[in-house]
Structures are given as C-alpha cells and as structure tokens.
Amino acid sequence: MHVMGGGDVGGAKTQIMNTVTGLARRNDVMLLSFRAGPFADEARERGIDVRVIERHNPFRAARAMRDLVDEFEPDIIHCHGGRANLMGAMVRRTRRVPVLTTVHSDYKLDYMGNPFKQHTFGTANAVALRFLDFYQPVADRMARTLIERGFDPERIVKIYNGMEFKRPEGALDRAQYLRETFGAEIAEGDVLCGIAARLTAVKDIATTVRGFAAALKEAPQLRLFIAGEGEDEEMLRRLCTQLGVAERVTFCGWVAPVEPFFRAMDINLLSSVSETFPYSILEGICAGCATICSDVGGMPELIDTGENGYIFPVGDDKQLARYMVRLANDAAQRQAFAEALYQKASRDFSKDKMCERQEANYRHVLARFHRPKEERESIVICGAYGRGNAGDDAILEAIVREMRALAPERTICVMSRRPKETRLNYRTGAVYTFNVLSVLRRFRRAALYINGGGSLMQDVTSTRSIWYYCYTLHAAKKRGCKVMMYGCGIGPINRMGNRKMAARTIDRSVDRITLRDDNSRALLAEMGVTRPDIRVSADPTIILDPAPQEIVRLALEQSGIDPDGRYIGFGLRNWPGLDGALPEIAAAAEYAYRRHGLTPVFVPIEFPSDLTPAERVGALLSCPWHAVRTRLPIETTIGILARMQTVVGIRLHSLMFSAGQGVPVVGMSYDIKVDGFLKYIGSRTCLQLRSVRADELCRLIDECVSGALDGEVCRTAEMLREREQENVRGAAKLLGIEN
The missing domain is CATH 3.40.50.2000 (Glycogen Phosphorylase B;)
Known part of the structure; x- marks a missing residue:
C-alpha cells in the first residue's frame, strides 16, 4: 500500500508514479491518496487501484485508512510525504504491518522561505517520522542527514530515482522552438545552458546566475535559460540586471513538457542547496545534455567528476563558472560527457533498476521486521576504531563492505571510541568500545564476533589493550558467538605473562584466524596456539579502490x-x-x-x-x-x-x-x-x-x-x-x- 498526500509535484510525483506503475507489473499495489486530483486520476488511468480519503480530521482519516489496511491486508505500508507519514504513524500503532517512508527531500527544508508552514506542517512531519519503522532516503547523502539527526542506520535502506531512458525521436529545430515558445533568439555558435527548478531558496538559482556571469567573460557564446516559477523570480531578475547579463538570460516560466526544453540545451545545470536524486538531471541526461551540478544528494553516485560530468561545491559560483567555461569552449567534451553519462544512467538508474531496488528493499525490510526476537543475527566488529587513523578506518570500511556483501540482511554493530561518528560514516550500529555492559548485550544477539584487522594482539602500546581484547574474545565465546580474528597481525607480545594469557584465550575462544603475514603465523605457532583454524590471507584494506581521478x-x-x-x-x-x-x-x-x-x-x-x-x-x-x-x-x-x-x-x-x-x-x-x-x-x-x-x-x-x-x-x-x-x-x- 503506497500512501501519499495527493498534491505531490516535481521529482517526488515522478518517483511515486514510476514506482507504483513499475511495481504493479508483478505485485498487488494499492495507492491511497488524501486528495483527489490529477495525480490520482493519472494513476487510475494507468491501471492502479487508487483510493481517495478526503478527511480534514486526521483521526477520521486514520480510521478510514485502517479500514483499507484491513481490507487490502498489505505486506508493507509505504508512505510518501508529510501527511502520509502522519497517517502511517497513527495506523502503525494498531496494525502489525511495517511502515516504510521514502524521504524524498530534507524535511527541514521542505517549506524553506515559508515560516508558517515550516513550523506547522514541517514540525508535524518531523515528529511523525520518529514513529515509523523504516526509512528510505533517496540517495546516500540523505541517509547521512537522517543518521546525523539520530535515526538508526540499521533501519535505513537507500533508493535512487529512476526513469525510462529513451532517446528522443526526430530532430528538434531548437532555434524555432525557443523563438516560438519563449520568444528567444539565438545565434549560430551559442552554447545554451538550462536549469529547470522551482525559483525558491533551496534551489539557489542565484549561484547559477553568478557563475554564468563570471563564465560569460571567458565564454561570451553562453546563453542561460531558467525554466520554473517561484517567489525568487524578481530577485533573480534584479541580480541579472546588476551583473549585466540580463540580455543573455531568458526566464521561461513553468515549462511543460520539459523534454523539448532539455533537447534544446547543450548544458544542464543544477545549483540546489539540498536535493536527493533530482529528476531534472535525469531528464537532461536523457535529452543528451552535458551536466554540471552542485554536490547534493546522490549526484556523486551518478556523476564521476571529470569523466562524465562535473560536480561543484554548494554555493561555489567560481568553480561552477570554471566548469561552464570548460564545456562552453569544448564541444567534443560536451558530447563525450553526455554520452558517457547517458550510458551509466540508463544502465544503473533506469525505472526497471529502481523497481528492482525497491523490491529488494521490501524483502530486506520484511525480513528485518518479522525476524524472531530470539534469533542470533548480528555481527559485532571490534578494533582500534574511532581514533582518526586512516589505516584503522580503512580496515573497518573494508570489513563492513565485505560483511554487507556476504550477509546483507544481518545487522552490524561496531565497537568504537566515537560511536556517533562511526554510525554516520559506516551506516552501522555502534557502541563505545569500553562500555562493557552494552558490548555484552550485543554479544547475546550476535552470530559472529570479529576481532577486526590491524595488530590488536600486541603489548607495545599497552598491556591493558591486549588484556581487554582477549577479554572480549572470551566474553563473546561464552555468550554463544562464533569468534573470528579477521585479516590481522599478531605481535609483538613482549611480556611472557601476556603471551601465555593471549595464547590460552585464543586457543579456547577463537574459531578461525586469518592473518595478513607469515610472521604472525610463526608467532602464533611459537606461542603454542593450535586449536583455531588458521589461514594466511591479506589486510582487508587491499580491496579498497581509489577515488575517481577528478576527485583526486x-x-x-x-x-x-x-x-x-x-x-x-x-x-x-x-x-x-x-x-x-x-x-x-x-x-x-x-x-x-x-x-x-x-x-x-x-x-x-x-x-x-x-x-x-x-x-x-x-x-x-x-x-x-x-x-x-x-x-x-x-x-x-x-x-x-x-x-x-x-x-x-x-x-x-x-x-x-x-x-x-x-x-x-x-x-x-x-x-x-x-x-x-x-x-x-x-x-x-x-x-x-x-x-x-x-x-x-x-x-x-x-x-x-x-x-x-x-x-x-x-x-x-x-x-x-x-x-x-x-x-x-x-x-x-x-x-x-x-x-
């Protein structure tokens, strides 16, 4: 059951429609809207079972929604937007059905520029979100935002917007289209930049205008077309006049359909302060535009800077200008970027791929929601984490990545010196390394305890550390965990008492050891460790790849x-x-x-x-x-x-x-x-x-x-x-x- 307010516009509307129509091919889908209108009518025309509840009283609306839940008996309730989240939270209290919400945008910025709505609708949504079961942010950046605000990373699953990537058929006379549609005359050799967005503060069109004005000095062939309406329009027109670029900027108003607009452009721009995975970028890619966008939402996952497009820091009009000049003066690079990004987007971010991810997320959520409470399912990872050492951080990154690939439905908890930072950076659960009671509670639910990487078994830094790590091995085994020392190094262990204690603990408590070098294996043999299954492997960090060349x-x-x-x-x-x-x-x-x-x-x-x-x-x-x-x-x-x-x-x-x-x-x-x-x-x-x-x-x-x-x-x-x-x-x- 998908639940929405009914007045959704822009990317959220497109994403919901693409999702419900795509899922309906293989699933029973009901779309519940709290407003009649074009959205509900279009979904009904596409064959979706649409129900409309028009109740201003939230308690009566929740009662009607509960009746539909009892009738439809959904496996999952999927909410979109503030009102849907509020209704989902109210129904969740009395129905044992997992409630998932897609976070299409930063809920604190949804009503930016409108203090009344921000403090009423925005506050109600922020409260309702805390009472739902699972969260589906659009792209990784929004997941990070939720974790920073205290949401449990183990209850977050990501999604990426998708669309049908079909090359437009036929030729477009862009000069004629722009003249007849917007009254704009262009000259041969002009390079056209377009941005399609609401003219509101969160879209930060002013950065686009300032970047364009700076770029125009080195690339006078540039033209800027702004498609959209909003409260910032007058301010933006004044800014164009102040910067002396008004003659090269065209305000197009609301543009529908948007496909010919993007087909007429050479470069698609985005300068938002906050986004998730904007459809305006995907639409520009489909139309064959080169892309420059601000570093928001899932753009780094879509665009490999310098290889198929450019990403600039939010608000950095100088970097935006440099990228605009590069593309304006290099037609071959524009074409190469556009083709490379189209190939990647059509492969990884199609509508079908989005629906595959959505169904996988549903399976993941249902497995988590209905898992027996007594089942041992988690993986606890211990190491020298949360101290700012890039080597240790890399070890943790590699182990978490490998465990997620191996057992994606299992939760992960990391013992860390900075648990808040670890939750944010690695999207795992985390407890303070020396909070013994919390650690022991985690062991009782854990299937596997990983003593993870590095040289934990050594007494050069201190004797206390080797005693503590040995204690965790013993405690995890005693509480029923399988215990593994993972891609680690051993030694030096200089004190004879520490050697004996470590050898005795490892022999009794560890099931399997993988070592990153032969010296460590020789030291274990010298210490008399014989019972665990010991293999020589390599440091986990070897699997990590460098960042894209342009980022470097x-x-x-x-x-x-x-x-x-x-x-x-x-x-x-x-x-x-x-x-x-x-x-x-x-x-x-x-x-x-x-x-x-x-x-x-x-x-x-x-x-x-x-x-x-x-x-x-x-x-x-x-x-x-x-x-x-x-x-x-x-x-x-x-x-x-x-x-x-x-x-x-x-x-x-x-x-x-x-x-x-x-x-x-x-x-x-x-x-x-x-x-x-x-x-x-x-x-x-x-x-x-x-x-x-x-x-x-x-x-x-x-x-x-x-x-x-x-x-x-x-x-x-x-x-x-x-x-x-x-x-x-x-x-x-x-x-x-x-x-």
Missing part, C-alpha cells in the same frame, strides 16, 4: 599540489628513533628531487599527528615540497598515493595502500608488522628505522623509479587481492553461508 585532482589542487606533477610520497609517523632518521630521510627526498625530478609529498595516515614529522623533514629541505594538510576520505588518500612514482613509508598502511595500487614502496620498519608485510609481498626494499642511511634510501629509490620493479609490484597487488578473499571465506563458513 581536486584534493591535490586544494592542497596546493599540481595534479600533473611527478612526486615521491612519504608516509611518516612519530616513533622512537625517528630523530636520527630525519636528516637521512630529508637527504633522500632532496636526492629524489635533484636526480629524478620527484617533488616530495607528505601524506598523513593518522591526522593530524603525522604532519609533525612531515614538517620536521620539510624544514630540512631546500627543494619544493608539499603536505596534505586536511583529513581526506580513505579512497582519496589511496588515490593520492596511487599518483606517486614511489612511496617511502614508516606507516604500514601508507605501504599497503600504495602496494595495493601497484606503486613501488620503500619501507622503514619500526615494528615487526612492517617487516612482516614487506617480507610477505617479497619486497627487498626495507630498512630498519633506527639504522636508516641516506645512501641506502637513495639506492632503493633509484631501483623503484627505474621501472625494474614494475612487473613485480603489479603481480604483488594481484596476489594480495586474491589472498584477501580468505577473510571472507572464513566469515562465511562461521555464518553457515556458502560463498
């Missing part, structure tokens, strides 16, 4: 680094013995610049602590150097390291990320885990941190830059990815899943 380029530019330069990367960390090595590292960096033309770039893995050794080396350099001074997403960090000619690392994950991308590495070992990794991949390029000498570093840099190791490095990357799958096979076996 932008990150480099923001750090003041020329994306087209040649660089040697350094991944440093503070550690005893570093002071003596700093002059040697600086001398090697200077050598790489003078001999090979490689500018040093310092890439922090743990931010901001890794910037301190970077600054200390930089102070010793006379050559140019750069440092990445902002915290970046893991994929972007990997992408930056992948751009290096070679990487010199103390940080283990600077070496792992680089080797996984086929970049030659030089290791400076401070710990057996670095030795173990480099030995595992067969690398000869490893020095001990305490005895680093510039001449040895320079020799190894020469070998890496020469290309002599390229084939070996590529084979290593393939080997690591293949072996990493042993981690997944181990988890699948413990969960009883054929993989």
Whole structure:
C-alpha cells in the first residue's frame, strides 16, 4: 500500500508514479491518496487501484485508512510525504504491518522561505517520522542527514530515482522552438545552458546566475535559460540586471513538457542547496545534455567528476563558472560527457533498476521486521576504531563492505571510541568500545564476533589493550558467538605473562584466524596456539579502490599540489628513533628531487599527528615540497598515493595502500608488522628505522623509479587481492553461508 498526500509535484510525483506503475507489473499495489486530483486520476488511468480519503480530521482519516489496511491486508505500508507519514504513524500503532517512508527531500527544508508552514506542517512531519519503522532516503547523502539527526542506520535502506531512458525521436529545430515558445533568439555558435527548478531558496538559482556571469567573460557564446516559477523570480531578475547579463538570460516560466526544453540545451545545470536524486538531471541526461551540478544528494553516485560530468561545491559560483567555461569552449567534451553519462544512467538508474531496488528493499525490510526476537543475527566488529587513523578506518570500511556483501540482511554493530561518528560514516550500529555492559548485550544477539584487522594482539602500546581484547574474545565465546580474528597481525607480545594469557584465550575462544603475514603465523605457532583454524590471507584494506581521478585532482589542487606533477610520497609517523632518521630521510627526498625530478609529498595516515614529522623533514629541505594538510576520505588518500612514482613509508598502511595500487614502496620498519608485510609481498626494499642511511634510501629509490620493479609490484597487488578473499571465506563458513 503506497500512501501519499495527493498534491505531490516535481521529482517526488515522478518517483511515486514510476514506482507504483513499475511495481504493479508483478505485485498487488494499492495507492491511497488524501486528495483527489490529477495525480490520482493519472494513476487510475494507468491501471492502479487508487483510493481517495478526503478527511480534514486526521483521526477520521486514520480510521478510514485502517479500514483499507484491513481490507487490502498489505505486506508493507509505504508512505510518501508529510501527511502520509502522519497517517502511517497513527495506523502503525494498531496494525502489525511495517511502515516504510521514502524521504524524498530534507524535511527541514521542505517549506524553506515559508515560516508558517515550516513550523506547522514541517514540525508535524518531523515528529511523525520518529514513529515509523523504516526509512528510505533517496540517495546516500540523505541517509547521512537522517543518521546525523539520530535515526538508526540499521533501519535505513537507500533508493535512487529512476526513469525510462529513451532517446528522443526526430530532430528538434531548437532555434524555432525557443523563438516560438519563449520568444528567444539565438545565434549560430551559442552554447545554451538550462536549469529547470522551482525559483525558491533551496534551489539557489542565484549561484547559477553568478557563475554564468563570471563564465560569460571567458565564454561570451553562453546563453542561460531558467525554466520554473517561484517567489525568487524578481530577485533573480534584479541580480541579472546588476551583473549585466540580463540580455543573455531568458526566464521561461513553468515549462511543460520539459523534454523539448532539455533537447534544446547543450548544458544542464543544477545549483540546489539540498536535493536527493533530482529528476531534472535525469531528464537532461536523457535529452543528451552535458551536466554540471552542485554536490547534493546522490549526484556523486551518478556523476564521476571529470569523466562524465562535473560536480561543484554548494554555493561555489567560481568553480561552477570554471566548469561552464570548460564545456562552453569544448564541444567534443560536451558530447563525450553526455554520452558517457547517458550510458551509466540508463544502465544503473533506469525505472526497471529502481523497481528492482525497491523490491529488494521490501524483502530486506520484511525480513528485518518479522525476524524472531530470539534469533542470533548480528555481527559485532571490534578494533582500534574511532581514533582518526586512516589505516584503522580503512580496515573497518573494508570489513563492513565485505560483511554487507556476504550477509546483507544481518545487522552490524561496531565497537568504537566515537560511536556517533562511526554510525554516520559506516551506516552501522555502534557502541563505545569500553562500555562493557552494552558490548555484552550485543554479544547475546550476535552470530559472529570479529576481532577486526590491524595488530590488536600486541603489548607495545599497552598491556591493558591486549588484556581487554582477549577479554572480549572470551566474553563473546561464552555468550554463544562464533569468534573470528579477521585479516590481522599478531605481535609483538613482549611480556611472557601476556603471551601465555593471549595464547590460552585464543586457543579456547577463537574459531578461525586469518592473518595478513607469515610472521604472525610463526608467532602464533611459537606461542603454542593450535586449536583455531588458521589461514594466511591479506589486510582487508587491499580491496579498497581509489577515488575517481577528478576527485583526486581536486584534493591535490586544494592542497596546493599540481595534479600533473611527478612526486615521491612519504608516509611518516612519530616513533622512537625517528630523530636520527630525519636528516637521512630529508637527504633522500632532496636526492629524489635533484636526480629524478620527484617533488616530495607528505601524506598523513593518522591526522593530524603525522604532519609533525612531515614538517620536521620539510624544514630540512631546500627543494619544493608539499603536505596534505586536511583529513581526506580513505579512497582519496589511496588515490593520492596511487599518483606517486614511489612511496617511502614508516606507516604500514601508507605501504599497503600504495602496494595495493601497484606503486613501488620503500619501507622503514619500526615494528615487526612492517617487516612482516614487506617480507610477505617479497619486497627487498626495507630498512630498519633506527639504522636508516641516506645512501641506502637513495639506492632503493633509484631501483623503484627505474621501472625494474614494475612487473613485480603489479603481480604483488594481484596476489594480495586474491589472498584477501580468505577473510571472507572464513566469515562465511562461521555464518553457515556458502560463498
């Protein structure tokens, strides 16, 4: 049963209509509307069972809706919009049917510019949302917004808008269409930019106008067509006059149908402050437009910046202008972007694909809703998470990704130092690592406990940590969990008492161990661990891919680094013995610049602590150097390291990320885990941190830059990815899943 207010317009209306008509091919669908009118009439004409309840009293409307629920007996109630959410929340109290709502837009911005509606209808919707069972945001960005506002990530399933992607038939005389429809005359060679949106604050058309005015200085052939109506129209007309571009801007008013409008355009623009997955972009793609849009909603999932379109930061009219100039002056790129984006959108965001995702979401919701309370179903993951270390964050990202692919209907809970941040970044449940009572409660419902990645079993940082991690292994096993140590490293464990305790706990409590290097296996054998099933695999982070090239380029530019330069990367960390090595590292960096033309770039893995050794080396350099001074997403960090000619690392994950991308590495070992990794991949390029000498570093840099190791490095990357799958096979076996 789909429930809607009945006055829905724009993208929400299109999405609801596409969904109900698509689902009706294979399912019994009832559409309940609280208003008669064109929407209900159109759905009825398309063969949908439409019921209309016109009751101003919400209690009477809810009573009528309950009667329809009893008559239709739906498996799921699917709400769209504020009034539908309110009715769904009222019916949910007395009917055991899961209620799902699609969040088409940011409910706090739905009535932006209208304080009365914002504080009445908007508040009622915000309250009703808290009383529903599941939430279906349109695209990932809206999911993030809901989690930030305290919604449970385990009750969120995503959807993406879809439409029929059919190339328009026949030719369009765009000059005639624009003249006859809008009274606009265009000249040969004009490049037309179009934006179709309501002229309201949330659409931020002013940014489009300012960007257009700036772009016009370098690309005078540009024209701007604004299709839409709204309260901001007079303000926008005044802005065009103030910027001196009124003669090149045409206000088209409300445009219907919108297809010929987009067919007449060369570039489709969007500058909204908030969106989910706007249909105006999909319609422009279908019509063959190149696309530039603000970084909102699911646009990053649709558009690969620099490959099939451009995404600019919200409100950044200067970046918008730069992208407009690029496309205005390059017809071939416009055509290439338009074709590439059409191919991707028609493959991944069609109406049929949307309906497939919707049915999959329904199955997921129903399985969760009707799961027996006594069933063990969750996966608990423990590690050194929530401390700002990119290596540990990458481990968690990889494990969560693999568990979701392996068992998508199972919930995941992460033990984290910053549970709120973890819920937001990884869309999982989370508890504070040392909240023992909460952890034990999670163990009672867990099917699998993963002691996840990294080197948790060591006593170099502290004895307390190894005792705590061993306690969690014991407690999880005692409460009935299957227990796995996942893609981890072991040691060093220096104290004999810690060794005995760890060996005894692992032998008694762990079912399966996958290790990221042979040294760890040898240490377990030395400790006398024999009972668990032990396999050698690889670090989980090997599966992570770099961010798209244009995203990496932008990150480099923001750090003041020329994306087209040649660089040697350094991944440093503070550690005893570093002071003596700093002059040697600086001398090697200077050598790489003078001999090979490689500018040093310092890439922090743990931010901001890794910037301190970077600054200390930089102070010793006379050559140019750069440092990445902002915290970046893991994929972007990997992408930056992948751009290096070679990487010199103390940080283990600077070496792992680089080797996984086929970049030659030089290791400076401070710990057996670095030795173990480099030995595992067969690398000869490893020095001990305490005895680093510039001449040895320079020799190894020469070998890496020469290309002599390229084939070996590529084979290593393939080997690591293949072996990493042993981690997944181990988890699948413990969960009883054929993989």
